[in-house]
Amino acid sequence: MIKLSRITKHFGRQQVLRGIDLTARQGEVVAILGPSGSGKTTLLRCINYLERPSDGEVEIGGFKVDCKHPSKKEIQTLRRKSAMVFQHYNLFKHKTALENVMEGLVVVRKLPKDEARERSAKVLEKVGLGAKLDAYPSQLSGGQQQRVGIARALALEPEVILFDEPTSALDPELVGEVLEVIRRIAKEGITMIVVTHEMGFAREVANHVIFMDEGRIVEEGDPKEIFARPKEERTRQFLKRITPEASYSI
Amino acid sequence: MPGAKFDLAYVFDYFPKLLSTLNVTLTIVGLSIVLGLGVGFLVALPRLYKVPVLKRVSEVYVSFFRGTPILIQLFLIYYGLPEILKLANVDVTRTPVLVFVVLTYSLHAGAFMSEMIRAGVAAVDRGQVEAAYSVGMTGPQAFVRIVLPQALAISLPVFANLVIATLKDTSLAFSLGVMEMTGKAQTLITVGQHFVEAYLVLAIIYFVISFALERLFRLLERRLLRHEKTENADRKRFGRRGSPSLRGLLAESASLPKGGSGL
Numbered sequence: 001m002i003k004l005s006r007i008t009k010h011f012g013r014q015q016v017l018r019g020i021d022l023t024a025r026q027g028e029v030v031a032i033l034g035p036s037g038s039g040k041t042t043l044l045r046c047i048n049y050l051e052r053p054s055d056g057e058v059e060i061g062g063f064k065v066d067c068k069h070p071s072k073k074e075i076q077t078l079r080r081k082s083a084m085v086f087q088h089y090n091l092f093k094h095k096t097a098l099e100n101v102m103e104g105l106v107v108v109r110k111l112p113k114d115e116a117r118e119r120s121a122k123v124l125e126k127v128g129l130g131a132k133l134d135a136y137p138s139q140l141s142g143g144q145q146q147r148v149g150i151a152r153a154l155a156l157e158p159e160v161i162l163f164d165e166p167t168s169a170l171d172p173e174l175v176g177e178v179l180e181v182i183r184r185i186a187k188e189g190i191t192m193i194v195v196t197h198e199m200g201f202a203r204e205v206a207n208h209v210i211f212m213d214e215g216r217i218v219e220e221g222d223p224k225e226i227f228a229r230p231k232e233e234r235t236r237q238f239l240k241r242i243t244p245e246a247s248y249s250i
Numbered sequence: 251m252p253g254a255k256f257d258l259a260y261v262f263d264y265f266p267k268l269l270s271t272l273n274v275t276l277t278i279v280g281l282s283i284v285l286g287l288g289v290g291f292l293v294a295l296p297r298l299y300k301v302p303v304l305k306r307v308s309e310v311y312v313s314f315f316r317g318t319p320i321l322i323q324l325f326l327i328y329y330g331l332p333e334i335l336k337l338a339n340v341d342v343t344r345t346p347v348l349v350f351v352v353l354t355y356s357l358h359a360g361a362f363m364s365e366m367i368r369a370g371v372a373a374v375d376r377g378q379v380e381a382a383y384s385v386g387m388t389g390p391q392a393f394v395r396i397v398l399p400q401a402l403a404i405s406l407p408v409f410a411n412l413v414i415a416t417l418k419d420t421s422l423a424f425s426l427g428v429m430e431m432t433g434k435a436q437t438l439i440t441v442g443q444h445f446v447e448a449y450l451v452l453a454i455i456y457f458v459i460s461f462a463l464e465r466l467f468r469l470l471e472r473r474l475l476r477h478e479k480t481e482n483a484d485r486k487r488f489g490r491r492g493s494p495s496l497r498g499l500l501a502e503s504a505s506l507p508k509g510g511s512g513l
Contacts, residue, residue, distance in 0.1 A: 050380050076388065084384035090377035094399050094477045104385030107395060136477040156385060 083153035143174030282355035290363025315361035410467035
């Protein structure tokens with residue numbers, strides 16, 4: 001279980017997060033939506049301390065950290081209990097697909113190399129890249145790179161996988177293959193928090209949707225409810241703009 | 251004064267004589283590069299991690315050694331350092347000249363190395379570190395396993411330049427009386443007055459070593475950058491296609507930032 005309590009974040013004088021509470025139960029898929037600048041990505045990065053929250057509490061799998069005075073070790077533990085998939089993939093450029101997945105297992109989890117290799121190959125197989133084990137990131141398409149990114153996160157068997165706009169840097173025709181992989185692992189009961197602009201995906205895959213604006217949670221609940229009958233005016237505006245009802249004909 | 255009449259026989263005669271001191275030259279280069287790399291790291295770290303006072307110190311150090319001719323640095327350290335050490339009651343009058351020479355070249359190379367390391371590390375995408383953290387690595391693990399290998403690959407062309415520049419700069423060590431190649435050539439000239447022959451042989455030897463080093467570093471670079479699409483990487487880096495020509499190599503080294511001091 002992931003639990004965030006009263007998370008705030010300042011960048012200098014600007015307050016980006018104004019007290020966020022969020023819970024994701026085991027196996028739940030939480031989608032975070034909202035206009036750009038609403039603080040969704042910052043919130044996600046606060047969970048594994050890539051961004052340091054100014055105040056609040058982060059709890060992953062029963063391990064609780066007070067954001068005011070976290071020790072290096074506590075931050076380390078939070079990071080070991082979570083994994084992240086980045087917007088720009090951030091694969092280790094000098095390592096092959098297989099080595100990218102192995103790296104965390106060998107260096108952080110201290111698995112013997114053979115075991116790590118076997119496990120990594122299996123996970124890459126699962127995301128459909130069994131034939132690309134020895135390819136370097138520069139030799140892969142964006143969609144393939146992102147699938148390696150997902151495999152890297154998945155192999156660590158974390159309590160939660162954090163997805164930071166996993167498809168927004170992809171060419172439109174490559175979005176499908178990545179969403180398909182995420183959809184598949186969501187079915188396996190892995191806890192996920194996903195910041196996304198893919199409304200269709202959020203509606204279909206998420207168990208819980210959070211709508212953020214200006215550093216606050218404006219509305220949250222069941223995706224069917226929120227998409228069909230948004231209660232707040234701000235949510236309505238946003239959904240209207242991002243999912244136009246009229247189609248254009250030329 | 252004009253020298254003796256050109257005589258090809260002297261060229262052949264001088265080759266083995268000058269090559270006999272090649273080991274001194276290479277010792278200076280080797281030690282200076284290794285020590286310089288160490289110094290470079292130590293100097294780069296405070297600037298990379300923005301350590302308050304040390305950062306200023308390393309900035310001053312770098313701009314001094316980059317901003318003054320190496321010949322003057324040689325004299326300053328050779329004559330100045332013993333004076334300073336005398337104040338601390340350390341007597342260095344019996345220390346071999348070579349020690350001062352290596353010290354100077356190390357400090358000189360170190361200044362350039364620190365800039366090279368700083369630029370290399372800064373050129374590694376921030377996302378790489380974040381990814382390393384996200385899988386649970388510690389700061390040092392992320393630096394050693396992810397940042398450093400990529401920074402080294404980026405820095406290699408600059409490093410190759412530095413090694414070659416240092417090789418050529420060692421020709422100034424004779425001004426403190428070290429019997430390296432150029433020094434040896436000077437004594438041969440004093441005896442025989444065969445200026446052209448001696449300098450011709452010197453030029454050939456320096457060039458052959460530099461050229462060999464260039465090729466060696468190019469191979470190494472290919473290996474370190476094998477993760478980039480090789481074709482693209484080459485074209486991006488050198489702006490030309492195909493196999494390297496001699497003229498291409500010369501043009502390239504002329505356009506690179508540091509090519510030895512020259513008097």
